[in-house]
Amino acid sequence: VTASPSLxxxxxxxxxxxxxxxxxNADVDHVVGLxxxxxxxxxxxxATGRVHALLRQNSIFNVLNPDLVARREIRLDEPAALCGxxxxxxxxxxxxxxxxxxxxxxAEDSGAGSNFGTRPGDTVGLEIASAREGRRFHYIPGxxxxxxxxxxxxxxxxxxxxxxxxxxxxxxxxxxxGVKTGARMGHMSVSGEAGTIAAFAHLGIKRKVFVHINNxxxxxxxxxxxxxxxxxxxxxxxxxxxxxxx
Amino acid sequence: VTASPSLxxxxxxxxxxxxxxxxxNADVDHVVGLxxxxxxxxxxxxATGRVHALLRQNSIFNVLNPDLVARREIRLDEPAALCGxxxxxxxxxxxxxxxxxxxxxxAEDSGAGSNFGTRPGDTVGLEIASAREGRRFHYIPGxxxxxxxxxxxxxxxxxxxxxxxxxxxxxxxxxxxGVKTGARMGHMSVSGEAGTIAAFAHLGIKRKVFVHINNxxxxxxxxxxxxxxxxxxxxxxxxxxxxxxx
Numbered sequence: 001v002t003a004s005p006s007l008x009x010x011x012x013x014x015x016x017x018x019x020x021x022x023x024x025n026a027d028v029d030h031v032v033g034l035x036x037x038x039x040x041x042x043x044x045x046x047a048t049g050r051v052h053a054l055l056r057q058n059s060i061f062n063v064l065n066p067d068l069v070a071r072r073e074i075r076l077d078e079p080a081a082l083c084g085x086x087x088x089x090x091x092x093x094x095x096x097x098x099x100x101x102x103x104x105x106x107a108e109d110s111g112a113g114s115n116f117g118t119r120p121g122d123t124v125g126l127e128i129a130s131a132r133e134g135r136r137f138h139y140i141p142g143x144x145x146x147x148x149x150x151x152x153x154x155x156x157x158x159x160x161x162x163x164x165x166x167x168x169x170x171x172x173x174x175x176x177x178g179v180k181t182g183a184r185m186g187h188m189s190v191s192g193e194a195g196t197i198a199a200f201a202h203l204g205i206k207r208k209v210f211v212h213i214n215n216x217x218x219x220x221x222x223x224x225x226x227x228x229x230x231x232x233x234x235x236x237x238x239x240x241x242x243x244x245x246x
Numbered sequence: 247v248t249a250s251p252s253l254x255x256x257x258x259x260x261x262x263x264x265x266x267x268x269x270x271n272a273d274v275d276h277v278v279g280l281x282x283x284x285x286x287x288x289x290x291x292x293a294t295g296r297v298h299a300l301l302r303q304n305s306i307f308n309v310l311n312p313d314l315v316a317r318r319e320i321r322l323d324e325p326a327a328l329c330g331x332x333x334x335x336x337x338x339x340x341x342x343x344x345x346x347x348x349x350x351x352x353a354e355d356s357g358a359g360s361n362f363g364t365r366p367g368d369t370v371g372l373e374i375a376s377a378r379e380g381r382r383f384h385y386i387p388g389x390x391x392x393x394x395x396x397x398x399x400x401x402x403x404x405x406x407x408x409x410x411x412x413x414x415x416x417x418x419x420x421x422x423x424g425v426k427t428g429a430r431m432g433h434m435s436v437s438g439e440a441g442t443i444a445a446f447a448h449l450g451i452k453r454k455v456f457v458h459i460n461n462x463x464x465x466x467x468x469x470x471x472x473x474x475x476x477x478x479x480x481x482x483x484x485x486x487x488x489x490x491x492x
Contacts, residue, residue, distance in 0.1 A: 028309050032281050035274050040424055058304045062352035063274050106308035178286055 016041050019084040022074075022094055023047040025123045025142050026054040026104035029212075035063060042085035044070045048096060050121035054107055076121060079129070091131050096124040097153065100144035102186030123186065125150070135246040137161070141212040144186045146199040156204045159246060164210025164237065167191050167217045167226050175216050190219060190230065197233045211238045262287050265330040268320070268340055269293040271369045271388050272300040272350035275458075280310060288331035290316045294342060294367035300353055322367060325375070337377050342370040343399065346390035348432030369432065371396070381492040383407070387458040390432045392445040402450045405492060410456025410483065413437050413463045413472050421462050436465060436476065443479045457484045 016037065023030055023045065031051075037043060043064065047055070052073055055061045074080045074096045082090040101123025102116065103109075109117035125140035137159035143150070154160055165187040172178035172185075182189050189195045190210065200208060210230065213219065219226040219237060230237060262284055269276055269291065277297075283289060289310070293301070298319055301307045320326045320342045328336040347369025348362065349355075355363035371386035383405035389396070400406055411433040418424035418431075428435050435441045436456065446454060456476065459465065465472040465483060476483060 028281050028306065031306075032278065035278050054305075058306045059300075059352050060274065060277075060304045060306065106305050 018043065019088070019090065020044040020046060020082050022082070022096075022126060023051050023055075024096070024126060024139070025101065026051045026107065027142075028105070030141075031055065031061075034061060037064070040065060040068060042068045044072055044083060044085045046072050046074050046080065046082065046094065048076065048121035048124060049073050050103075050119060054104060076124070081131075093129050093131060095127040095129075096121075097127070099123055099125045099140060099142075099150060100147065100186075101142050102144065127153075130246075133246075137246060139211075142186055143188055144183065145188055145194075146196070151199065151203060154200075154203055154205060157206070159207040159209070159244065160200075160205050161209045161211045161238070162196060162200070163187055164190055164196070164213040164217065164219065166214055167219055171214075171216050177216050190217070191226070197230065197235065201233070207236070207244070208234055209236045209238050209242075209244070213237065264289065265334070265336065266290040266292060266328050268328070268342075268372060269297050269301075270342070270372060270385070271347065272297045272353065273388075274351070276387075277301065277307075280307060283310070286311060286314060288314045290318055290329060290331045292318050292320050292326065292328065292340065294322065294370060295319050296349075296365055296367035300350060322370070327377075339375050339377060341373040341375075342367075343373070345369055345371045345386060345388075345396060346393065346432075347388050348390065371399075373399075376492075379492075383492060385457075388432055389434055390429065391434055391440075392442070397445065397449060400446075400449055400451060403452070405453040405455070405490065406446075406451050407455045407457045407484070408442060408446070409433055410436055410442070410459040410463065410465065412460055413465055417460075417462050423462050436463070437472070443476065443481065447479070453482070453490070454480055455482045455484050455488075455490070459483065 018037065018041070020043065021034065034045065045064070052071055055071070068085060070085045074094065076096055076098055079093045079095045082092045082094055084090070098120040101118065103118040103122045123142050125138060125143065127136055127138050129136040135158065138154055138157055139161045141161070141163055143163045166182040166189045168174070168191060169182040169189045171182070172180055190197055192198070210219065218224040219230050221227060227237060264283065264287070266289065267280065280291065291310070298317055301317070314331060316331045320340065322342055322344055325339045325341045328338045328340055330336070344366040347364065349364040349368045369388050371384060371389065373382055373384050375382040381404065384400060384403055385407045387407070387409055389409045412428040412435045414420070414437060415428040415435045417428070418426055436443055438444070456465065464470040465476050467473060473483060
C-alpha cells in the first residue's frame with residue numbers, strides 16, 4: 001500500500017514510499033519481505049489476528065521497531081481504513097474475507113488432521129476500495145477452491161487479482177520440483193474443470209489478472225500455449241512494474 | 247560454503263550448489279537468506295548453540311524441511327569438518343571463535359545492562375581451512391573491537407575478510423540514517439585511532455578484504471577518498487562476484 005502516492009524515494013536518504021503493508025497469509029512468501037524493509041521506516045502492518053499471532057511468535061519480526069511500526073489487526077468482513085503509522089489517511093479501505101487456504105507451512109500441525117490446523121483468517125482475500133473515487137478491486141494471491149460465496153462476492157467486479165501459482169495440480173510432482181499437489185499447498189490450479197479459468201468464466205469480471213505465479217507454471221512464459229490459453233480466456237498475467245489504472 | 251565446487255545450477259531443475267551455510271550471528275542480515283533458499287534443497291546449517299537457539303525460537307525457520315536440512319552445532323574453538331546434509335565431505339573445516347559483538351537486535355534484552363544479554367557465541371569469527379591444501383583464511387563480518395587475542399589469532403594470516411560496516415562510529419547519526427553509533431550496533435569502524443585500519447596495520451596479514459559494508463560507508467564508492475585511503479592501507483573492498491584463489 002502506497003498511502004501517499006506523491007511520496008518519492010528522493011524525499012529522504014532512506015525514504016520508502018511504503019506506508020503500510022497488508023498481509024494476506026503468514027507464509028514465508030508473504031511475510032519475509034517485512035524483514036527487508038528499512039528498520040527505521042514508519043510503517044503500519046495490517047493482518048488478521050491469526051497472522052499477527054504467528055508474527056508475534058517469531059521474535060525475528062521485532063526488527064520492525066515497535067516505536068515505528070504499528071501492527072494493526074483487521075477483522076474478517078469489516079472494512080478498515082488504511083492509515084500510515086502516524087495516522088495519515090491513505091484514502092483506501094480494505095476488507096479482508098476468509099478464502100479456502102492453508103495455515104502457513106511452518107505452523108502446520110501434523111496432528112490436526114487434513115487441514116493441518118487451518119482456521120478462518122489464515123488465508124484471506126482483500127477487497128480494496130478508494131473512498132474518494134468509489135472504485136474497488138479484489139486481491140487474492142492464495143486460494144484453494146472457489147466456493148459459491150466467493151464467486152458471488154467477485155461477480156461483476158471491475159478488477160480481480162487471483163492466485164496463479166500452478167497450471168496443473170500435479171505440476172510440482174510432474175516436473176520433479178516437489179512432492180506436493182496444489183491442493184496440498186492451498187492453491188487451486190489455473191487449468192482444468194475445477195480450475196480458475198473455468199470457475200471465473202461466467203462471473204462477468206471486467207479485468208482478471210493472475211499473480212503469485214510459480215516458476216513451474218508454463219503460463220509465465222510469454223510464448224507458451226498456456227499463456228495463450230489464459231489470454232484467450234480473458235486473463236492477463238502480472239509482471240514486474242505492471243501498472244493498472246481503474 | 248560450496249561443498250562440491252563441480253556442482254552447477256544446470257545439474258537440476260532447482261539445483262543449488264549451496265551444500266552448507268555457516269552462520270556467524272543471528273541478526274537478520276545473517277539469517278534471512280536461509281528463508282530464500284529452496285525449501286526442498288538438502289542443506290547443512292552450522293552455527294553456535296546460541297545462534298541455533300534463536301533459530302529454533304523462530305518457527306518460521308521450520309520452512310527449512312527438517313528431513314532435508316541438518317542443523318549442526320559448532321562449538322567455539324573446536325574445528326568442525328563441513329559436510330553436506332547427506333554426509334558428503336567438503337574438504338573444508340571451520341573453527342568458530344568468539345569475537346566482541348552483540349546479540350541479535352530482535353533478541354536484545356533491554357533489562358540486561360549495556361550488553362543487552364550478549365553471551366559468547368552470539369557473534370563469531372571463522373577460520374576456514376582446506377584439509378587438502380592446508381590453506382586457511384578468516385571470515386569476520388561483524389566485530390565490535392579488536393582485542394589482543396584477536397590480533398594474535400590473525401597475525402600473519404594469508405587472508406582475512408573483516409567487518410567494514412562503517413567508516414566512522416557516528417556515521418549513521420551524521421548522515422541522518424539512524425540514531426545508533428557503530429559501537430551500539432556491535433561494529434568497530436574502519437577509520438580512526440581505534441579503527442580497523444589502525445588495528446590491522448602491523449599484523450602482517452597478506453590480504454585484507456572489507457566485507458559487510460553499509461551503504462552509508464563512503465568507502466563503498468570506487469572514487470571516494472575513503473576508498474583510496476583503505477586501498478593505500480593495503481585493504482581491498484569486496485564486491486559482488488569477487489573471486490579469490492588462495
